[in-house]
Each structure stands twice: as structure tokens, then as C-alpha cells.
Amino acid sequence: MKYIDEFRDGALARKLAADIAREADPRRRYAFMEFCGGHTHAISRYGVEDLLPPNVRMVHGPGCPVCVLPVGRIQAAIWLAQQPGVILCSYGDMLRVPGDNGLSLLKAKANGADVRMVYSSMDALKIARDNPGREVVFFAIGFETTTPPTAVVLQQARALGLGNFSVFCNHVLTPAAIQAILESPEVSTLGTVPLDGFIGPAHVSTVIGSRPYEPFAANNHKPVVISGFEPLDVMQSILMLARQVNEGRAEVENEFTRAVSRDGNRKAQALVEEVFELRESFEWRGLGRVPQSALRIREEFAPWDAECRFPVPEFSIADHKACECGAILRGVKHPRECKLFGNVCTPENPVGSCMVSSEGACAAYYTYGRFRQPGFVAG
Amino acid sequence: MSQVRKDYVRPLDLKHGRVDMTHGSGGRAMAQLIDELFMAAFDNEFLRQMNDQARFLPPAGRMVMATDSHVVSPLFFSGGDIGCLSVHGTVNDVAMSGAQPLYLSAGFILEEGFPLADLKRIVESMANAAQEAGVPIVTGDTKVVEQGKGDGVFITTTGVGVVPDGVDISGHRARAGDAILVSGFLGDHGVAIMAQREELAFDLPIRSDTAALHGLVAAMVEAVPDIHCLRDPTRGGLATTLNELALQSRAGMVIREADLPVREEVRAACEFLGLDPLYVANEGKLVAICAPEHAEALLTAMRSHPLGAAAAIVGEVIEDPHHFVQMETAFGGRRIVDWLTGEQLPRIC
Structure with a gap:
């Protein structure tokens, strides 16, 4: 498939993986949040995490419209x-x-x-x-x-x-949600979620452009790289983020130039x-x-x-007590840290929204990546 | 000399007529439908006996029996229709035990108002498929339901066959180290059907792969009698079939994305619709699992048959207490190929 296969090429992926490994400073750790569910899905589906060095970690963000x-x-x-x-x-x-x-x-x-x-x-x-x-x-x-x-x-x-x-x-x-994550106590003061940068949305940015991300990249000193949804796009963006971190820059860069402009x-x-x-x-x-x-x-x-x-009533309904969707959407917890994950909550019987959409972190992790979980017992 | 004159019966209007409730009532109209349509198309010595059952001598060996109901929409699609599909589906279910299919039955549920011309097309397509497969339809049944209570035609077929001695093909026999083979391009049937549904109006040069596979199976069994597993990846596609086999065999599997045969057009259509070809239905493909030392011989036998020309070795069985099916992605990572959840739905943004 033209215009698709070019962005899923295994040989190029290995070359990029080597570039990321060279760029990543072994003395420090890197944590990047992919905001969009589309990226979460691509990372899980193509096994992108298998190609990253151990000190580069992806944190899944809240960019799944069904989940939020x-x-x-x-x-x-x-x-x-x-x-x-x-x-x-x-x-x-x-x-x-x-x-x-x-x-x-x-x-x-x-x-x-x-x-x-x-x-x-x-x-x-x-x-x-x-x-x-x-x-x-x-x-x-x-x-x-x-x-x-x-x-x-x-x-x-x-x-x-x-x-x-x-x-x-x-x-x-989108920009309001990214700002909310940066202002959450876990990121801003407690430091429980160290975030070194963001992979910015692909399709959203085709509409809003890259300009709306500029204020918070500058104000919060966090680099943003707008990335396409193909796995090579994601890897290239990770490399660009690592470079920015190493060089002390916090800019909005655009990897997805084939579709996104500044305006x-x-x-x-x-x-x-x-x-x-x-x-x-x-x-x-x-x-x-x-x-x-x-x-x-x-x-x-x-x-x-x-x-x-219609007189639509205001329903105020709390999430299931043990459901960690909230913490997972903020990047505070990984799906495998939720007690319900994979036993009570599965794609067939979802408790939380992150298990429903294929772009949700839990569904992506359950569907594509749960073999990585030590001691996981299939249902 | 007295002469008994045959009562005049106006022939069925197979051009403009429609199914009505009398065609299922057990009276003359039903007898006429059976006689002029079904008997005429399926004609064989068993049907000619005009009994409510087919009688035949039980052949030597272990018999197998399988049944399959067909409710496809649309009824006619590129590369086939519900008629030939209903023959191929059951012939293949019987053949996946390594058996030679012998006889079929056919049950029709017709909706009042269904055009007889369409029914004729379907029945003739079934008759052709049965003839080509060499498996006669020896008994059948017809019922009519009121308008709105069916979707044109539903067809249930049942088949019996006999397995040669020494052949023991079963879903529980996959062992760690075994090779996994597929007989050809994946996803053709499902994509051909979806492309024709009204809400997805786009033109695709993809035809359903619907075909009877017992000839291919016979050639495979002749080359490698000790095939461990055979299954046709119909609904739910290759992913579902491999998960079923992994669970039945209490094993895991690893397949290689780069080795999976998928047509360029099917990949493109799936990309467009947000679908995964691994989960799209096939109606003329099979998955085979055999000991690694037999894999090359089996592959050669498959490729020598027209229905296995694009066959490939795509992975192997591993030990895995979780019975996961995993895939090495062409990209270089690894992921699970899970059971299908719900229906395959397009992603929303």
C-alpha cells in the first residue's frame, strides 16, 4: 500500500531504534506521554515498545474520546x-x-x-x-x-x-486536557509522574495546527512533537523528543509535516x-x-x-470503586496496576471505559501486550 | 380404452413469481416448488425415490458429520452467493477432519415475497457447487415464514463423510514445535461482502474466495497422512481459528506478520475501514498444523493444488501456559493476536 507501507518498514524501524538508543543518555530516564489513543493503539499494535531502550518509557495519555x-x-x-x-x-x-x-x-x-x-x-x-x-x-x-x-x-x-x-x-x-495533566499534582508538585515531553496528536492537529501547543511548551518547559499515527512516525517523534530533552529545548516540533501546518x-x-x-x-x-x-x-x-x-437530566454517577480508569487516563497508573484488569474487566465485560475503545490504554494493552505482564493468567 | 388425463398444472412463474405462504404449507404448491425447482436442479437417484429420507449403505471407516447455517447479507456477492456458500461451508467442515464428504442435506427457510427468480439462481448455484464438489444433496426441507420474519433465504446444510484409516486430524493435536501453514490469501470473503453492503459504497476488484476444499485436503493427506490440525478460518478469521486451536491444544502460537499472505487490495480496504485482515472471514482457505519435519512436504502438496497455490508457512506452535497467539510484527515488535471482541467496528477518529 503506497503511502502506508513506507511508514511501517521494519528495516527503517531498526535503524530508528538504533538512533534512539544512541541518543538516549544511559545516565537518565525518559518518560514521554502520547496524548492520543491513536498513538497508544499504534504503539501496542506494532510492538513499538519492544524497539525502545529500557530507559525510554511511554506513558499513555487521555486522548481517547470514548474513554474520557x-x-x-x-x-x-x-x-x-x-x-x-x-x-x-x-x-x-x-x-x-x-x-x-x-x-x-x-x-x-x-x-x-x-x-x-x-x-x-x-x-x-x-x-x-x-x-x-x-x-x-x-x-x-x-x-x-x-x-x-x-x-x-x-x-x-x-x-x-x-x-x-x-x-x-x-x-x-485537546490543549485544555494536556494543560490539566500538566497542572495535576502528580505531575506538577508530587513528581509521581515524571513527564519529559509529549507526543502531540496527529488528526487533531490537522484541524487546529501546531500553534495552540506553543504556549504550554514554553510555559511548562515541556517539548511537544506532533506525530503521525504510523509506527515509524511515532519512533521518529520519540527520537526528536529525546534530542530536545538532551539539548535542553522545549519547543513544538512537527514530525507530521505531510498533513499538519502551523495554522x-x-x-x-x-x-x-x-x-x-x-x-x-x-x-x-x-x-x-x-x-x-x-x-x-x-x-x-x-x-x-x-x-x-429534551429535558436531559444531569446524571452524576461515580466510577466503579476499584476501577482505575481515572488514574490510567492521567498517566498515574499503568493498566496492569488496576486490580480489575484482565479478570473482572475485559473487552467482553468492560467495567471502565479504557477497556472499551480500541484506543483505550487498557484495551490496547489487553489486546496486544498482556503477554508482557509477569504471571498473567489467561481467562 | 380409457385414458387418464394428467391434470393441468400451471408451471411455476420462475421469472416474475414470488414465494408465498402456500409454498410451505405441505400442499400442491409446495410439491410443485420442490418438483420444478429443487428436484430439477439437484436431481439424483436419492431424490428420485421421493422419500422423506435418503437411504444409503454406511461406508467403511469412521463417519463424520457437520452442519452449518447460512444467513449471509447480501445474498449475492462478488465471487458467489448464499447457494454455493452453503455447499462449500459444510463440505469444508466435513473435510477439515481429513474426511471425504459423501452426502449433503439442505434446509431452506424462505421469506414470503422472495422472488422465485432469485431462489432459482440460488438453487442452481447450490446444484453447481454440489456437482463440482461431487457431493450430492440427497434430502431437504422447505419452510416459508411471513414477510418481515426472515431475510429472504436462510439455508442450513448438513454433511456426512468418511475419514480414511490412519488419519487423525483434531484441534487438540498441536504440539510445541509444530509448523502452522495457511492455504492462501486471507480476508477475501469478508472484504468482498463488506464492500457490497450499502452503507460502504466503494468499488473493489475483490471476489469472495468461497470454494470446496476437500480436494485440497485429500492431496494434503496423501502427502502427509499425519497432519495434526486442520480448520477453515471462516467467521472471526485466522486470529479466531488460531486462538481456538491454541486453547484446544493447551499450547501457544507465534505467527510472523511478514509471512502472512494478504492481497494488496484487501490490506488497503481493511486499512480504510479500520479492520484487521486477521479477523476477516474466509470461505475457501484452511489452516494446517503439522510436525516441523513434515512442513515442507505439506507446503509442496498445497502449492501443487490450485486452491493452495499461495500457501505459506506462517508460524509455529510453542509451549505457553496462557495459550496466547502472538505475532512478530513486520515492524519488528511483538504483540498478541487476541480473540475478537464484539464485532469488528471501525475506529471513530
């Missing part, structure tokens, strides 16, 4: 799906995330709710046009990558005067700006309430905002 959504919002989506006449449209990954009492959208569907899996926001709009007698709600989730497509359907719904379509908006913002996609940004505005704060699983970290639908689009259209 708090149980309350999932319960709200289930509530919406259960309203009479509603068709709830959702991306596939969300269907299996457990809400309250182990109920998920998939189980609500089995109990009679009309829940449909869609591949894009446009599919949801089409379902609304094809079912004029039903209320169609699109369960919108995701970081900056999936926000512009949601903006497009909201504009189209307004242009068409579509009266039976609305969006349950859960779009969240990003201005057209998409303008579109998002027109349809959405900042929420004062939003609850994240693992990070708690983070100020200015999510978007809501502007008042002009209120008729298509599910939170205006």
Missing part, C-alpha cells in the same frame, strides 16, 4: 435513546461503554430502544430525513477531529429546516467557531471538571441542540 466521557454523559445518552419516538445515532465505539448499573447503549437497544450505529454525522442526518415522524438524535463525541463534521450537519439541518434532528454535543478540546485547517476552524462556543467547564473521566475544555452548541442552533430540545 464521564458515566453521567453516557447515562444521558441512554436516557435520550429511551425517550418515546427517538432514534439515537452513535459511533460504534460508544455502544458498549457501560453507564449506570452496567447498562450500555447496546443493552438499551436489546431492551427495545432504537439505537443505530453510524459511520459519520451525515448518516445520522440522512436517517432524520428518511424518518420524518421520528426524533433523531446524534450522539456527538470526539476531539477537534470529529467536531467539524458535526458542525456541518448542524448547518445543514438548519438550512433544510429539519425539525426532527438534534445533536447531543460532547465535543472536547491548521482555517476553514474547519471557522466552521466550528460559527456553530459552537466554549463551555465554562466540562467533566472528564479521570481529570474531573476542566475549565474551558469542551464545546456547546451556540444559541442560534438551539432548535437542533438535544440539550435544549
Whole structure:
């Protein structure tokens, strides 16, 4: 496959591995957080960690849109799906995330709710046009990558005067989350999570560009390298981060130049700006309430905002007591340090969200890497 | 001299007619459907006896029996249809014991309103597949369900066969050190089907690999009688089959990504859809496990058969109390190839 195989080449990987090993100073340790679930997935799937020297460690970040959504919002989506006449449209990954009492959208569907899996926001709009007698709600989730497509359907719904379509908006913002991690006590004062730099998001950065990362690279003195999702991209970015650390630099560098520019996609940004505005704060699983970290639908689009259209209750539901998703999302704990991992909590019966999405740290580690865990007994 | 005139019966309208409830009622309409469609296509000495069962002498040796239900959507796809698929599926399940398949049964659940022209196409495709495989359909059944209670046609086939003496192929026989072989390109069937589903409208030159594998198996057993395991990686793909075999044999497995035969188009389609070819269904491929000293002979036998031309040795069985299937990635790392969780769903961002 052209444009893909070039970035998965084993021989190049070995050369890069040798470069990283040469660059990594044996007298110190390096800990880099890959923010994005897409990177976590690539690292696990291609076995990137096997190619790194022992003193270079990857810390998995919270960049999985399914994982960071708090149980309350999932319960709200289930509530919406259960309203009479509603068709709830959702991306596939969300269907299996457990809400309250182990109920998920998939189980609500089995109990009679009309829940449909869609591949894009446009599919949801089409379902609304094809079912004029039903209320169609699109369960919108995701970081900056999936926000512009949601903006497009909201504009189209307004242009068409579509009266039976609305969006349950859960779009969240990457830079705010990275800032929240850096300000968490484990990183900033306790030092329990030493972080030497970040691998910056790939697809998110195609939209927002590399500029938004510049203030906190400078303010927190942490290097950021924006990286593509292919395994060679990740390795090249690790090398660039190690170089920055060794040279005492804390800059935003762009490894993913084939898709990301400094300013990003201005057209998409303008579109998002027109349809959405900042929420004062939003609850994240693992990070708690983070100020200015999510978007809501502007008042002009209120008729298509599910939170205006329906009296959506505010559910406040605590995570399972023993579930470590929160700590794992902050990079404080590794999946194998969770008591539930691999016994009570598996991809078939997920307790926490990190075990649901293939981009979640627990699912990636369970699916691809658990042979590394000493004494692990398969179920 | 009196003459008994045969009652006139209007022939089935196989061009524009549709299945209705009378075709499953046990009356004349059903008899006519069986006579003009099924009997005409499947014709053989067993069916001609017009009994509710097929009678045959039990052959010498150990008999095997397998059954398989087919509910594929769409019913017609590039490279095949539910008809030939229902023959190949059961023939292959029987053959994976090393057996020569002998007879098939076929049960149809038809949905009211289903076009008879489509049914004719399916039945003829089954008849061709059975003829090519040399395995007659000797008994069958037809039921009709009301509109909305089926999805056009469901077909269940059952097959019996007989295993040659001295052949003992079973999923529990993989031993540490054994070689793992696959018979050809992986993922063709699943990708061909997915490409034709309406919500994924893209053109792909990929055809389903649906095929009867007993000829290939016979050639393999002749070359290496002591094959330890055979299985066709259908639903869940190669990954699922290897996990099943690892669990049954209480062993682990390591495969090499670089050695797995996957077509360029299939890899590209999977990349696009966020799928992993290791988990995509095949309908004309098999996995074989044998002692390492027999691996080359088995590979040669497979490659000499048209259905095994792209066969490859892809890994080996290891000792592992966890029964993990692991893969050396082409990239140079190692990872687990786990059981499939839920359905394969595209990633969202």
C-alpha cells in the first residue's frame, strides 16, 4: 500500500531504534506521554515498545474520546435513546461503554430502544430525513477531529429546516486536557509522574495546527512533537523528543509535516467557531471538571441542540470503586496496576471505559501486550 | 380404452413469481416448488425415490458429520452467493477432519415475497457447487415464514463423510514445535461482502474466495497422512481459528506478520475501514498444523493444488501456559493476536 507501507518498514524501524538508543543518555530516564489513543493503539499494535531502550518509557495519555466521557454523559445518552419516538445515532465505539448499573447503549437497544450505529454525522442526518415522524438524535463525541463534521450537519439541518434532528454535543478540546495533566499534582508538585515531553496528536492537529501547543511548551518547559499515527512516525517523534530533552529545548516540533501546518485547517476552524462556543467547564473521566475544555452548541442552533430540545437530566454517577480508569487516563497508573484488569474487566465485560475503545490504554494493552505482564493468567 | 388425463398444472412463474405462504404449507404448491425447482436442479437417484429420507449403505471407516447455517447479507456477492456458500461451508467442515464428504442435506427457510427468480439462481448455484464438489444433496426441507420474519433465504446444510484409516486430524493435536501453514490469501470473503453492503459504497476488484476444499485436503493427506490440525478460518478469521486451536491444544502460537499472505487490495480496504485482515472471514482457505519435519512436504502438496497455490508457512506452535497467539510484527515488535471482541467496528477518529 503506497503511502502506508513506507511508514511501517521494519528495516527503517531498526535503524530508528538504533538512533534512539544512541541518543538516549544511559545516565537518565525518559518518560514521554502520547496524548492520543491513536498513538497508544499504534504503539501496542506494532510492538513499538519492544524497539525502545529500557530507559525510554511511554506513558499513555487521555486522548481517547470514548474513554474520557464521564458515566453521567453516557447515562444521558441512554436516557435520550429511551425517550418515546427517538432514534439515537452513535459511533460504534460508544455502544458498549457501560453507564449506570452496567447498562450500555447496546443493552438499551436489546431492551427495545432504537439505537443505530453510524459511520459519520451525515448518516445520522440522512436517517432524520428518511424518518420524518421520528426524533433523531446524534450522539456527538470526539476531539477537534470529529467536531467539524458535526458542525456541518448542524448547518445543514438548519438550512433544510429539519425539525426532527438534534445533536447531543460532547465535543472536547485537546490543549485544555494536556494543560490539566500538566497542572495535576502528580505531575506538577508530587513528581509521581515524571513527564519529559509529549507526543502531540496527529488528526487533531490537522484541524487546529501546531500553534495552540506553543504556549504550554514554553510555559511548562515541556517539548511537544506532533506525530503521525504510523509506527515509524511515532519512533521518529520519540527520537526528536529525546534530542530536545538532551539539548535542553522545549519547543513544538512537527514530525507530521505531510498533513499538519502551523495554522491548521482555517476553514474547519471557522466552521466550528460559527456553530459552537466554549463551555465554562466540562467533566472528564479521570481529570474531573476542566475549565474551558469542551464545546456547546451556540444559541442560534438551539432548535437542533438535544440539550435544549429534551429535558436531559444531569446524571452524576461515580466510577466503579476499584476501577482505575481515572488514574490510567492521567498517566498515574499503568493498566496492569488496576486490580480489575484482565479478570473482572475485559473487552467482553468492560467495567471502565479504557477497556472499551480500541484506543483505550487498557484495551490496547489487553489486546496486544498482556503477554508482557509477569504471571498473567489467561481467562 | 380409457385414458387418464394428467391434470393441468400451471408451471411455476420462475421469472416474475414470488414465494408465498402456500409454498410451505405441505400442499400442491409446495410439491410443485420442490418438483420444478429443487428436484430439477439437484436431481439424483436419492431424490428420485421421493422419500422423506435418503437411504444409503454406511461406508467403511469412521463417519463424520457437520452442519452449518447460512444467513449471509447480501445474498449475492462478488465471487458467489448464499447457494454455493452453503455447499462449500459444510463440505469444508466435513473435510477439515481429513474426511471425504459423501452426502449433503439442505434446509431452506424462505421469506414470503422472495422472488422465485432469485431462489432459482440460488438453487442452481447450490446444484453447481454440489456437482463440482461431487457431493450430492440427497434430502431437504422447505419452510416459508411471513414477510418481515426472515431475510429472504436462510439455508442450513448438513454433511456426512468418511475419514480414511490412519488419519487423525483434531484441534487438540498441536504440539510445541509444530509448523502452522495457511492455504492462501486471507480476508477475501469478508472484504468482498463488506464492500457490497450499502452503507460502504466503494468499488473493489475483490471476489469472495468461497470454494470446496476437500480436494485440497485429500492431496494434503496423501502427502502427509499425519497432519495434526486442520480448520477453515471462516467467521472471526485466522486470529479466531488460531486462538481456538491454541486453547484446544493447551499450547501457544507465534505467527510472523511478514509471512502472512494478504492481497494488496484487501490490506488497503481493511486499512480504510479500520479492520484487521486477521479477523476477516474466509470461505475457501484452511489452516494446517503439522510436525516441523513434515512442513515442507505439506507446503509442496498445497502449492501443487490450485486452491493452495499461495500457501505459506506462517508460524509455529510453542509451549505457553496462557495459550496466547502472538505475532512478530513486520515492524519488528511483538504483540498478541487476541480473540475478537464484539464485532469488528471501525475506529471513530
